[in-house]
């Protein structure tokens with residue numbers, strides 16, 4: 001736990017990455033595993049994640065991302081894309097996955113399916129989209145902590161034009177829409193922010209211990 005807190009203090013939203021340093025396959029595999037293990041509401045994981053290392057695509061992302069240098073200097077760009085809505089087929093496939101993995105008959109999961117249809121599929125579509133994006137943000141939070149524990153630098157990013165990023169990814173007009181982005185790689189020695197003190201609320205302001 002001490003290490004965990006140390007690593008959270010070590011991490012910061014990196015502005016300048018060292019473009020010559022790339023994440024290796026082993027690190028990428030660990031980051032992907034941490035994303036796969038992220039908790040989500042009902043376990044539905046209503047998002048997908050694009051992982052971009054192609055330099056030309058990163059240039060295009062930068063143009064869609066307020067020209068932020070992290071898009072091209074970081075080794076990899078993780079784009080968290082939320083589902084706009086969930087239909088019955090999506091729920092069926094989720095239930096089937098539980099059935100396969102836990103060796104439970106689909107018919108014994110009928111109550112779960114009904115609950116998910118009522119609580120998710122039948123909700124207004126704009127609420128489904130907002131809910132899916134919240135789940136994507138949770139995966140982002142998980143990702144930032146996992147990366148810090150691997151001593152990988154990241155920058156969470158909301159500074160982008162959603163429509164333009166969607167276009168670069170080729171998901172315009174589909175059931176997917178970009179929620180949030182994280183760049184990942186290794187900090188540049190010149191990034192002054194790595195030496196800045198953390199600015200956070202005082203405990204008294206943040207917590208209510210009842």
Ligand SMILES: Cc1cc2nc3c(=O)[nH]c(=O)nc-3n(C[C@H](O)[C@H](O)[C@H](O)COP(=O)(O)O)c2cc1C
Nearest residue numbers: 011012013014015068155156157158159160180198
């Ligand atoms: C959802 C989210 C979006 C953010 N968007 C950007 C961004 O577009 N560009 C950027 O440089 N930093 C961005 N940040 C970084 C924050 O400014 C930073 O996390 C905050 O100031 C706290 O500092 P620290 O993370 O270095 O401790 C974002 C952070 C979060 C959590």
